[in-house]
Amino acid sequence: MSHNPIRPWRSIERRKSRQIMVGSVPVGGDAPISVQTMTNTATTDIPGTISQVQRAAEAGADIVRVSVPDEDSSRALKEIVRESPVPIVADIHFHYKRGIEAAEAGAACLRINPGNIGSQDRVREVIWAARDNGCSMRIGVNGGSLERHLLEKYGEPCPEAMVESALDHIRILEDNDFHEFKISVKASDVFLSSAAYMGLAEATDKPIHLGITEAGGLTSGTIKSSIGLGQLLWMGIGDTLRVSLSADPVEEIKVGYEILKSLGLRHRGVNIISCPSCARQGFDVIKTVEKLEERLEHIKTPMSLSIIGCVVNGPGEALMTDVGFTGGGAGSGMVYLAGKASHKMSNDQMIDHIVEEVEKKAAELEADNGQAPQAAE
Numbered sequence: 001m002s003h004n005p006i007r008p009w010r011s012i013e014r015r016k017s018r019q020i021m022v023g024s025v026p027v028g029g030d031a032p033i034s035v036q037t038m039t040n041t042a043t044t045d046i047p048g049t050i051s052q053v054q055r056a057a058e059a060g061a062d063i064v065r066v067s068v069p070d071e072d073s074s075r076a077l078k079e080i081v082r083e084s085p086v087p088i089v090a091d092i093h094f095h096y097k098r099g100i101e102a103a104e105a106g107a108a109c110l111r112i113n114p115g116n117i118g119s120q121d122r123v124r125e126v127i128w129a130a131r132d133n134g135c136s137m138r139i140g141v142n143g144g145s146l147e148r149h150l151l152e153k154y155g156e157p158c159p160e161a162m163v164e165s166a167l168d169h170i171r172i173l174e175d176n177d178f179h180e181f182k183i184s185v186k187a188s189d190v191f192l193s194s195a196a197y198m199g200l201a202e203a204t205d206k207p208i209h210l211g212i213t214e215a216g217g218l219t220s221g222t223i224k225s226s227i228g229l230g231q232l233l234w235m236g237i238g239d240t241l242r243v244s245l246s247a248d249p250v251e252e253i254k255v256g257y258e259i260l261k262s263l264g265l266r267h268r269g270v271n272i273i274s275c276p277s278c279a280r281q282g283f284d285v286i287k288t289v290e291k292l293e294e295r296l297e298h299i300k301t302p303m304s305l306s307i308i309g310c311v312v313n314g315p316g317e318a319l320m321t322d323v324g325f326t327g328g329g330a331g332s333g334m335v336y337l338a339g340k341a342s343h344k345m346s347n348d349q350m351i352d353h354i355v356e357e358v359e360k361k362a363a364e365l366e367a368d369n370g371q372a373p374q375a376a377e
Contacts, residue, residue: 023087023108028207034062074101143187186213267302281309282327
């Protein structure tokens, strides 16, 4: 995919991978890179889990994963799948029967480690259940739970061990003539995870699920994920991703989209370009951006907004955005529309006014694309 063909230094050529379906969502090939999260409610809390899935979907989640650790969770999954607006991935770890039950309950995908399921016969039963129910799979290799023989061979978790584990698991599925799967090689260490993904990308054409596992809290986890996932995406590696944060799943979706938006790989909602503020600012930039981020969450149409505190960089940034505001003097600033200076607006009215201008521009863009206007939430 080329971000901007007239600026080759902004081009990203995505790795060629085969495409699979996770429910209605294509993963791999030329499909958009999908964004995932995982619920953290008890799966047996059906209303709570459904509510969390719906909030994640509203925030932009393409796929949501739900843990299925026991039989009660398998039973709950059926209703969760029925009420979910997006495909559900069932997270399976050790008991093969949970995989069978999840496939029968309507899960769009099973996240498993075939080597943890047990005997070849048990693996086959899970594969048959997936095939019979139109269910894909994700092989999930994790640096913290590598097989004992690989740790003995390599001495510690390393990229080579993770790739070998992934290829061993791929072989299990392919030996059973099952090909509808994607694969991940996650680690909490950015260097280890990145190197493993680069090795995996060279070793197979299977679609790749990206993630830095157990990345941490909202701030530290966002930074680690942005470094690890950002460089891989920039190299063209990755077909779907999850940002793993010790935070609300909605925050994972927000961060995932911001990473993709910064690389021009997905476009959703308002991309706010704002300065860090300094003594030159003509209004409180930080508080203004905080309020605008909150007030513009309902906009899903891709568009850009620049909020710059003074005239040093403001006019130049506004040239490149759909709507802009640049701080001036005497308690007012300049509003820019489609890159051109339009009119002045007082600082005390600017937030409401900018929201109106952004909503108006979003409606125009939707009309140009033949879409129905969005309703404010």
